[in-house]
C-alpha cells in the first residue's frame with residue numbers, strides 16, 4: 172500500500188490533516204503521531220514542500236543536545252475550498268484557505284420555494300462573486316462542499332426528497348453546480364458537516380460526541396473516535412425523524428411524532444401564528460421561505476422577557492432534549508453540541524433544556540454528567556465542515572498544476 176499512488180496520497184493526507192489541526196509540527200512529531208517511519212515522513216514531506224503545500228517556518232525548541240527541530244506548517248495560500256450550506260430558509264457560504272482558516276463568507280436567503288435550477292444558478296453566482304471579492308484565483312480552488320438536508324445520495328450528488336418541491340427529487344445538484352462553476356462539487360449532509368466543522372474548531376473537548384443541527388429542519392451527527400459516523404450511505408443519525416414518546420404531529424417524512432414535526436422552527440412559528448395577537452406582537456409573518464427569520468423573532472422576544480415566546484421555545488427545547496436522550500443512549504455519548512442558525516439567539520434556552528433532559532433521562536447519567544454546549548460557529552459550522560471536507564477529501568495529486576505565475580506548481584503524485 173505504502174508504495175502505491177493511493178498509499179502515498181493517503182500518507183500525505185494524514186500528514187496534511189495533522190498539520191491542519193495542529194498548526195505546526197516537526198518531522199519527529201509527525202512520525203510520533205502517525206507511527207510512520209522517519210524515512211516515509213521525510214520523503215512525503217519533501218514532495219509536499221516541493222508541491223508548495225507545506226513550508227518550513229524556522230526552528231522549534233531545541234531538544235536536549237540535538238539539532239533544533241525545523242517546524243512545518245501548511246502553506247495557507249496553496250489551495251482554497253468553498254463550503255455552501257443551503258436549505259429553504261438559509262444559505263451560508265464560506266471560503267477556507269488550505270490551512271482551514273476562514274477568509275471570507277456570506278449569509279444569504281435560502282432557496283425559498285424556488286426550484287433547483289434557479290437555486291443552483293444563484294449559488295454559482297454567489298460563489299463567483301465571493302471569488303472575485305477575495306481575489307482568489309479560480310485555478311486555486313480545490314472544490315465546493317455543498318451541504319444540505321437529507322435524505323441524499325451522496326455518491327450521485329442528489330437529494331432523495333421532494334422537499335421543498337418535487338423538482339428537487341433526484342435533481343443532479345452537484346453535477347449542475349460543478350458544470351456552472353467548473354469546479355468539483357461534493358455533497359454532504361448538513362448535520363454531519365456541522366459535527367465535522369465543530370470538531371475542527373477544536374472547542375469540543377472529546378473526540379466522541381453527538382450534534383443536533385437545527386436550520387429549517389432538524390438533523391443529527393455523531394463523531395466517534397474523531398471520525399464522522401456515516402452509516403451505510405451517509406444518511407445516519409436523522410434524529411429529527413425519530414418518533415418521540417407522546418408525539419403525534421404529522422411529519423414531512425410521512426411518519427408521526429418526529430422531533431422535527433413536534434419541535435422544529437416551522438412548528439414553533441405555526442404555534443405563534445395560531446394566536447393572532449401573539450403573532451402580531453412578535454411580528455411573525457408566516458412566510459414559509461422566512462421560517463428562520465420568524466423563529467428568530469420568537470427567540471428575540473424570549474430574550475426580552477416575553478413569557479409566551481419562552482413557553483413555546485421551552486416546549487420545543489424539551490422535545491429536542493428527548494431526541495438528545497435517544498441520541499445519547501444509542502451512541503453512548505455524554506457530549507451533545509447544538510449547531511445551526513436556529514440556535515443563534517435561542518441557543519442558551521435550548522442548551523439548558525436539553526441538558527436537563529439528559530441529566531434526568533440519559534441511561535448513563537450516573538456515569539458522567541452530560542455536557543451540552545453551543546457550537547463555536549453556531550450558524551456557519553455546516554458550511555465550514557463542507558469546505559473542510561473538500562480540503563481533506565479532494566485528491567490533490569489529481570489537480571492541474573498551478574500556473575507558474577501563481578506560485579509553485581503542483582506536479583507529480585503526492
Ligand SMILES: [Zn+2]
Nearest residue numbers: 412422424429
Ligand atoms: Zn419525520
